[in-house]
Amino acid sequence: MLNTSIIGASGYTGAELAAMVLKHPHLQLAGLYVSENSLDAGKAISELHGQLRGRVDLPLQPLTDTAAVVNTSDIVLLATAHEVSHELAPIFLEAGCQVFDLSGAFRVKSDDFYTQYYGFAHQYAQWLDEAVYGLAEWNSDAIRQAQFVAVPGCYPTAAQLALKPLLAAGLLDTQQWPVINAVSGVSGAGRKASMANSFCEVSLQAYGVFNHRHQPEISAHLGTDVIFTPHLGNFKRGILATITARLAAGVTPEAVSEAMSAAYHQPGEQAVRLLGHQAARLQDVVNTCFCDIGWQVQGQHVILTSAIDNLLKGASSQAMQCINIRNGFAPLTALVG
Amino acid sequence: MLNTSIIGASGYTGAELAAMVLKHPHLQLAGLYVSENSLDAGKAISELHGQLRGRVDLPLQPLTDTAAVVNTSDIVLLATAHEVSHELAPIFLEAGCQVFDLSGAFRVKSDDFYTQYYGFAHQYAQWLDEAVYGLAEWNSDAIRQAQFVAVPGCYPTAAQLALKPLLAAGLLDTQQWPVINAVSGVSGAGRKASMANSFCEVSLQAYGVFNHRHQPEISAHLGTDVIFTPHLGNFKRGILATITARLAAGVTPEAVSEAMSAAYHQPGEQAVRLLGHQAARLQDVVNTCFCDIGWQVQGQHVILTSAIDNLLKGASSQAMQCINIRNGFAPLTALVG
Amino acid sequence: MLNTSIIGASGYTGAELAAMVLKHPHLQLAGLYVSENSLDAGKAISELHGQLRGRVDLPLQPLTDTAAVVNTSDIVLLATAHEVSHELAPIFLEAGCQVFDLSGAFRVKSDDFYTQYYGFAHQYAQWLDEAVYGLAEWNSDAIRQAQFVAVPGCYPTAAQLALKPLLAAGLLDTQQWPVINAVSGVSGAGRKASMANSFCEVSLQAYGVFNHRHQPEISAHLGTDVIFTPHLGNFKRGILATITARLAAGVTPEAVSEAMSAAYHQPGEQAVRLLGHQAARLQDVVNTCFCDIGWQVQGQHVILTSAIDNLLKGASSQAMQCINIRNGFAPLTALVG
Amino acid sequence: MLNTSIIGASGYTGAELAAMVLKHPHLQLAGLYVSENSLDAGKAISELHGQLRGRVDLPLQPLTDTAAVVNTSDIVLLATAHEVSHELAPIFLEAGCQVFDLSGAFRVKSDDFYTQYYGFAHQYAQWLDEAVYGLAEWNSDAIRQAQFVAVPGCYPTAAQLALKPLLAAGLLDTQQWPVINAVSGVSGAGRKASMANSFCEVSLQAYGVFNHRHQPEISAHLGTDVIFTPHLGNFKRGILATITARLAAGVTPEAVSEAMSAAYHQPGEQAVRLLGHQAARLQDVVNTCFCDIGWQVQGQHVILTSAIDNLLKGASSQAMQCINIRNGFAPLTALVG
Structure with a gap:
């Protein structure tokens, strides 16, 4: 079982990810996190996403300490804002976690692109270079080897x-x-x-x-x-x-x-x-x-x-396909049937 | 022609009122107002309510000076928050305008009601007493005599x-x-x-x-x-x-x-x-x-x-029925046909 | 594995049932049937219900021979019109199948009721008497013993x-x-x-x-x-x-x-x-x-x-709860997780 | 006042046309017609289109006798199926009515087009030639002279x-x-x-x-x-x-x-x-x-x-613009204000 944490778990994508991890035979939900000063910190995810009630009632924890996440997670899913992913991904990567980033922060291998379209100057050229674009049906060979996947928009x-x-x-x-x-x-x-x-x-x-x-x-x-x-x-x-x-x-x-x-x-x-x-x-x-x-x-x-x-295919289930491919599970595990 | 001003004209009800006054053969749109610090002040009402484009393109003016409204208006329509109507209605009434209030500030003849349900202590017992409840099909005799109508919820x-x-x-x-x-x-x-x-x-x-x-x-x-x-x-x-x-x-x-x-x-x-x-x-x-x-x-x-x-019947067109009844026009003027 | 056939599989409820049976670890989809002269006979169920494409592509067979269904089915799900269930249920019951009827044909133990509300005279007083009302959270003891369950409306x-x-x-x-x-x-x-x-x-x-x-x-x-x-x-x-x-x-x-x-x-x-x-x-x-x-x-x-x-709870998933209870599976098998 | 009949008045476009004619200061509703064997014949139009209740409660008459329409109508609006317009337009035109056809039967000056795209061979080359395409903002000069307008799709x-x-x-x-x-x-x-x-x-x-x-x-x-x-x-x-x-x-x-x-x-x-x-x-x-x-x-x-x-602009209000232009009324009469 691979321990899996979701950062940015209060959003619609985060809720989908939580439900998928729960269904996955080889993944275990390690933690659900929101930003430190989120008003949702401390609430159960099912308070925000009623369809999860009785299925995923875990609390949304404030992300105060990335080391705690690292210690409990093999896999980190970033369902965070672009700027937040930009800062967090390198931390989890350097600590050795597999990182699947659903934001746009590492999708295009061009610094200029971020200044022009996302409004921030990219600081992590090396990780940008390392990131594999997670279009699952087309990049599976690269995904299979990747520590870091930038899930497509x-x-x-x-x-x-x-x-x-x-x-x-x-x-x-x-x-x-x-x-x-x-x-x-x-x-x-x-x-x-x-x-x-x-x-x-x-x-x-x-x-x-x-x-x-x-x-x-x-x-x-x-x-x-x-x-x-x-x-x-x-x-x-x-x-x-x-x-x-x-x-x-x-x-x-x-x-x-x-x-x-x-x-x-x-x-x-x-x-x-x-x-x-x-x-x-x-x-x-x-x-x-x-x-x-x-x-x-x-x-x-x-x-x-x-x-x-x-x-799903535009965010969370494609991330899960990438996790499956990277870890040798059938690609559609937890997604169909 | 009776000059008619709408206070709180940026909302959905305000937009409906503006369109109705425009269609009315005996009313003239004197002014559209929003609260002094509204971000919408200065915009044309049709910027907010695109369906009015080319029909009502008047600006939303900040309500900085009630005297200016009084000077240009026979009729004042209040499509404002309860607390705002509570403050404004007496001002326009004392200046002699006909006032049609679409908020809940003067609908129920009981002080306690406001403390319990609206969160403020009512300050204008006399006007509360004077206000005619504008359920048009049932109170037309009273509406015909009224200076002040509280339009029902x-x-x-x-x-x-x-x-x-x-x-x-x-x-x-x-x-x-x-x-x-x-x-x-x-x-x-x-x-x-x-x-x-x-x-x-x-x-x-x-x-x-x-x-x-x-x-x-x-x-x-x-x-x-x-x-x-x-x-x-x-x-x-x-x-x-x-x-x-x-x-x-x-x-x-x-x-x-x-x-x-x-x-x-x-x-x-x-x-x-x-x-x-x-x-x-x-x-x-x-x-x-x-x-x-x-x-x-x-x-x-x-x-x-x-x-x-x-x-409409739950707000603006009922207000217009009351204006029509009060001023001797056919009750459904500007509302049908 | 219990072989399960769905009669009336072209409707919305039938499609939900098919997806559930597919997910169920102890059930096997034996056949999907529509009425003999249905225009949908011969089509794949996924032609009608595109969300099933690639998951359930089985054909909708015309129900020409109930014996063929009996021979291949431990469980028969009737997602048919009231009149049709009224005729079919006794046939499958007498042949020894478990029958779960989603229609209204056997829900109320009163003949008059059918004449007045459903427009036909009930012909099967004994089966009507035998039918267990499948309100899963309230009738589980009776459901556990039942050959015949009338799933509630x-x-x-x-x-x-x-x-x-x-x-x-x-x-x-x-x-x-x-x-x-x-x-x-x-x-x-x-x-x-x-x-x-x-x-x-x-x-x-x-x-x-x-x-x-x-x-x-x-x-x-x-x-x-x-x-x-x-x-x-x-x-x-x-x-x-x-x-x-x-x-x-x-x-x-x-x-x-x-x-x-x-x-x-x-x-x-x-x-x-x-x-x-x-x-x-x-x-x-x-x-x-x-x-x-x-x-x-x-x-x-x-x-x-x-x-x-x-x-689901109003039709197909409640039927599945009844199947689960009847056959000793966990009640929410194939329904959550 | 120009007497105006609507053929095909049971549809959504017909209902819009009826409401517009009613509002028009220079038009008078002469009759609402449906096809001879329509199940809606005899009903009030407001039975089908509840928003018209109390405003247009006229009956939908079966079109049994085109002469009766001709005798009572200066203007005929055809909100009928393409094949029906194809047959009816010539009749009303030859009788001298102004005809505004909302179907596709006379929009394109090519016989082949009808065979290929509408499934019937066009029989009225002369009227096809005569028809003015009613794109109001672009063809007003021709519309002004026209007896016959094919309102665009x-x-x-x-x-x-x-x-x-x-x-x-x-x-x-x-x-x-x-x-x-x-x-x-x-x-x-x-x-x-x-x-x-x-x-x-x-x-x-x-x-x-x-x-x-x-x-x-x-x-x-x-x-x-x-x-x-x-x-x-x-x-x-x-x-x-x-x-x-x-x-x-x-x-x-x-x-x-x-x-x-x-x-x-x-x-x-x-x-x-x-x-x-x-x-x-x-x-x-x-x-x-x-x-x-x-x-x-x-x-x-x-x-x-x-x-x-x-x-409206895609059907009925464009037809009304054409009527207005043709008859010298302000183009947006009955459409705004």
Whole structure:
């Protein structure tokens, strides 16, 4: 049994992680932590997340002493703000823990990126270099060796899982940038009070046009420019991405289908479900670890639809896939069945 | 044309009032005000309430000088917090304005009530005494004479409009307290950021069990004890009240129907629509000024359903009915058609 | 391993049952059936219920031959229409299968009831007599011996779990009938096309006032008259019941709390979570097998709130609790963790 | 007063039209019609559309005799199925009525189009030629002269109002086809029972990928190829379109803004509200006649967001704009204020 601690356990992602660790046959919940001055410190996690009542009633402890976490943890999950992960990850890594960071602090191997998109100067070039990008279906070899995994963002997961097979097979004409439109549920904004998240203010709308931080994350890891437009939707969970791209000259519909099938040919090992020419539907993936992908080709264009649960495949269940891969467990342990 | 100012114009009710005054053939919008230190001061109301864009783009002015309001206003609408109305109403009244207060500060003629339910000691016994309760279909004679109207709360409007005809006709056995269950949309909590209003946290649930301030408001104005249980619903607007009451011995279904019809026999003048044995449906009243009421009798019990838009008949359109009645306009002016 | 077949597997409840059987360590999915002339016959269940894709892709077989089911099944789950269960249950029972019927066809031990509320004359008085009412937390002794379990309705489950502790302890004055108001998600109406279920027509409203078939089911099993008013809510899953009842003379708040705690003192064995004076919240129980119950006392009245997932504790997970109890498995096997 | 009849008055669009005609100072409601064998024939329109209760309680008459309509109507509004409009429009036109058709039967001047996308061979080439496309902000000169107006589709309205200013000013590089992603509320599918519209089945998803009939409508009237992907959203009303296009070489952000401002410089006469660099928000346009448009430029790309109420600017209020323009009334009569 590997002892597992969750830092930032008061949020929606933290609650999902706690439930997964509990279900996992090889993991044991070592501790749930919140920041030192959080108003939630001392409460049971189930006070905040009523669905956990009677299942996970552990207290949220204030993170006053990282050494105490180190002493009791083989694995540390960081479900913390970017700046907090940036400070904490090196501490737990240097103490020898496996660290799975769900924030954006170590996802892109470029210092400038953090100054421009996250508003802080990155201080840990070495750990940034060491971090393995945890897109589970594509980086499993590296993840298997990693002490430190930067779990991808929610939109980047949905977008890359759809586009990578076509790019890897050289089927796209990237002179025309793929256009990624995506709609996320409100939980993507985290558990907090704000006017933007206020029930009466939520309404389908684009945001972060041309300047969302997930655009460079997607571009960096795809190795091609993209146009990415996120939207807020009037639902709690899930992301649907609709992607329009131009095919390279002479690419047939069959070639597209073959590339998709080749990339995701291990259903029990991979959390991707291929829909063929059907369009992905949000409701089929919510509360599951799956990414559903459908596609259609017409003339020189392909349209892909890709759906995930933003809190699961877009965060916590992908982190768990990485833990499973790193530690030699079946990749979908605690995630299906 | 009567000059009309709205204090507290940044909220959902304020926005509705502004749109109504604009449509009104005999009212003119004199000014929109917010509290002196509001972050919204200086913004156009349509920046906050996008649906008003191009229709009402007036600025929200900080209320620094009540005299300026007095000088430009025949009518003052208070869509302010209870404590703020408590302070402001007397000022505008003494200056001779007609005041229509949408808060709870002057609805119940009992000092104790305010200490217990609103957390402040009432300072204006005389104005409290003077205030006419603006339940438009029932108090029109008094409203016609009033300088000062306390517009009823949202739940009390839905509940009283259904129960008053039966109580007035002596058809209920009030030894058994009527049971009022009601569900309100989230806009009832006002325009503000809070965890309780946060999109992902909203879920059907009861609140204020046995201690909501609208329970004594209902009881006081009905003249009988009631059990009132409010609920938060996962929708933006509207209230549905379901009321179970015991009939006095020998009361027939026909007597109930006759009492309802007698109370609301002037469709064009009253904002109540009788549904007979059909149940009221939220969607039929949202964005209208109407209260829909249905009822069924079985044995000694009657079940009534009563639906309103909480921001309209539960607040702003009822205020407008009162203005219309007070000033000799057709009661539903600016509200229908 | 007990072979388990699901009849009526195309509906929402059928899909939940299939997922549960799959997770169960001691059950094996023997077959999924739909009616002989169903348009869904031959499709994979995951074509209808996309969330099952890659997990349960078995075909929905037309039920042409009950003998084939009998030969392959130790347990038969009937998620069928009332009339269909009425015909099928006796066949499977006489063949020696354990039968768990989720319809209303065998819940109330009165012939008249079926004529009046279900529109057919009951033909199987003996099986009606034999059927054990599967309210798992209250009837486990009888369930343990039963060949035939009539799983309670969704509303009756929410209502009875809240009221039974108080009635059993003699704390209520039932001269005044308890008033049960409940709101159900749209999935309660089943998987079918109808104007009433059409997205644009759904809006909070009461229905079945004074004549819903769950009212006599509740009354019969509580042994007392009640007033029950169901409502349709604008959400997919879940039921919230708010219950107002009169306490017997002299009953204290403490006595109420003690009765609740005494009834549900085995958290790991029972699917009830007590909230004390907090109100139940729909979102905490959706996608769980739990019934959350809160209560408050004031003077002579108690208000209880009770929340369940209508498709789980209100149908499929309660059926699974009954299977577990009947077969000596831990009651919440395949339901939690 | 112009006598106005509505054919197909039982649907969501019909109900909106009826309410608008009622509010219009120069129109009079002559009759509400449904197809001869409709189950709704004989009912009051307010039985189907409860929000109209007490405002429009006229009966839905079976359309048995077109001559009777002709005799009582100056204006005929067709809110009918495409095939029905195709048959009816010529009849009313030949009788001399003004006809405003909200179906797709006369929008595109190509016979083939109807065979391919609507499944019927067009029989009325002359009337197809005569029909004026009712995109009110762009075709007012032609509308002013027209006897017959084909009111644009909902998606085409949102898309064209955003793209036309840039195309008209020659600012786009149409070698790269503009990518239009749009999400519509469920009312876009009409008032009917179907599994796809069933509350529990609605979930954000793309549909009609590469083959929705609104794609050729958009292309034909823009004069350029586009990629159009419609989506179903989990809300009742509204369309949000997000459009990504490539600018011609050297086009500046200022040039884009100027083109938008030049196209929509008459706020009181046009139902377009320009948001500048803000993104359009569904909630601001629902229940209004407006199209909100925002835009952003980066490098060689522009992203536009365009929001309308699909039942109003996407259907009925645009029809009313056309009536107003045709008959010399202020264009937004009965639509604002």
